[in-house]
Amino acid sequence: MVCVAVDLMGGDTPVEDRFNAVLKFARKNPAVDLLVFVAAPFAQQLKQKAGQLPDNWVTEVCVSQIMMSESPLAALRNKQDSSLSMAIKAIQENRADAVLSAGNTGALVAFAKYWLKLMRPIERPALATVLPGQPKPTLLLDVGASLEYRAQDFYNLAELGVQMAPRLIPGLKNPEVALLNVGTEHIKGHDTIQQADHLLQQSPHNYSGFCEGSDLFNGRYDVICCDGFVGNITLKACEGLIKSIQHQNRRLGWRRWIPGFKTVNLNPAQYNGALLLGLDGLVVKSHGHSGADAFFHALQRTTNYVNTFKVAR
Incomplete structure (x- = not known):
């Protein structure tokens, strides 16, 4: 039971x-x-x-x-x-x-x-959710547990994501991890995210550098890491977009708006429930x-x- x-x-x-x-x-x-x-x-x-x-x-x-x-x-x-x-x-x-x-x-x-x-060396548990991307899903963390991160916290977060992703995404091996940032160039972002990037470049993990918001649902990365401030806003912005699409669907109907969307599951309620890792x-x-x-x-x-x-x- x-x-x-x-x-x-x-x-x-x-x-x-x-x-x-x-x-x-x-x-x-x-x-x-x-x-x-x-x-x-x-x-x-x-x-x-x-x-x-x-x-x-x-x-x-x-x-x-x-x-x-x-x-x-x-x-x-x-x-x-x-x-x-x-x-x-x-x-x-x-x-x-x-x-x-x-x-x-x-x-x-x-x-x-x-x-x-707490799982060592985790000092800050992270809320994680699996985004239904194509061609494969992506684990996003942190989506709201801790709003501020140090560079070492980002490193630990990536390590946690790499450890947990194979359990949450069936068939995943050697997860590819990225840090969510305002650009993919290594000179982009604030000091803390750049320091975290430097630490992860020297790590044994399959780290690919920075990614952008446009990578959340394209399946390019297996694990995307960010602090809880950015992650929570990102997740709620996605939910807001879906609600806007649903509103357009009710107002115009799929055939009059985007016919191809009528076969897509756009119910965010079915993805409710973020797991507190660590x-x-x-x-x-x-x-x-x-x-x-x-x-x-x-x-x-x-x-x-x-x-x-x-x-x-």
């Missing part, structure tokens, strides 16, 4: 959206156990829904929840009894194989580092604005991560 801990309280959308997603997932996947962490006020509402809950659903009631605008440091100090904290602690206690939350990213990273062990446990971050459909897909992704990494309870 796979067991996933879910922080139901974290996110920008109504908690009922995530509840409906978890309920749908639980009914469709009876072989997956779900530890669902909620704050006391919502637990009262759950009592009214007790008859709807399947056997693979266990509710864990917590004292508090972490708001999206809350300081991660303040949350770490004052809310170790929160739904997010207790959900991550379930991994440390070997009660769950993975955790999923749509909550405060900074707090998620802080509690993950508090309850779980820890000895599986922590998955769902988009804060995830609706029921996106959170359902994030649960599916989390279960796939457990099976991929073969984490034993």
Whole structure:
């Protein structure tokens, strides 16, 4: 049995959206156990829904929840009894194989580092996602865990990406890695990215230098590295573009706009769920604005991560 801990309280959308997603997932996947962490006020509402809950659903009631605008440091100090904290602690206690939350990213990273062990020499865990490129996918990291990086952090990030990419992209060997920059020339970029480039040129990794945003989806590189500030903006810009395309589709229809696109899967919800790498446990971050459909897909992704990494309870 796979067991996933879910922080139901974290996110920008109504908690009922995530509840409906978890309920749908639980009914469709009876072989997956779900530890669902909620704050006391919502637990009262759950009592009214007790008859709807399947056997693979266990509710864990917590004292508090972490708001999206809350300081991660303040949350770490004052809310170790929160739904997010207790959900991550379930991994440390070997009660769950993975955790999923749509909550405060900074707090998620802080509690993950508090309850779980870092992989050496990683000092900063990184959020990673697999981009559906052509002719092959690309692992992009960091997409929001740490906003500022030193040159050595970029080196460690590339090393982490090279190590994890073959697990996340089937059939990949000797991953080719690049640093995301404003140009491909070695003189481009700020001092830190140039120092990182110099370090990686001397590394044993299959390092190809700088790449640009236009390389994100063309499959040219297996691993693309950037700091969390750049990565998060990049990812959300891509999501915004897809939403604009979807809007044009609804307004004009594929045949009147770009006929060839009608066969392309342009639903970003199906790619929801970034994996926090660099820890000895599986922590998955769902988009804060995830609706029921996106959170359902994030649960599916989390279960796939457990099976991929073969984490034993």
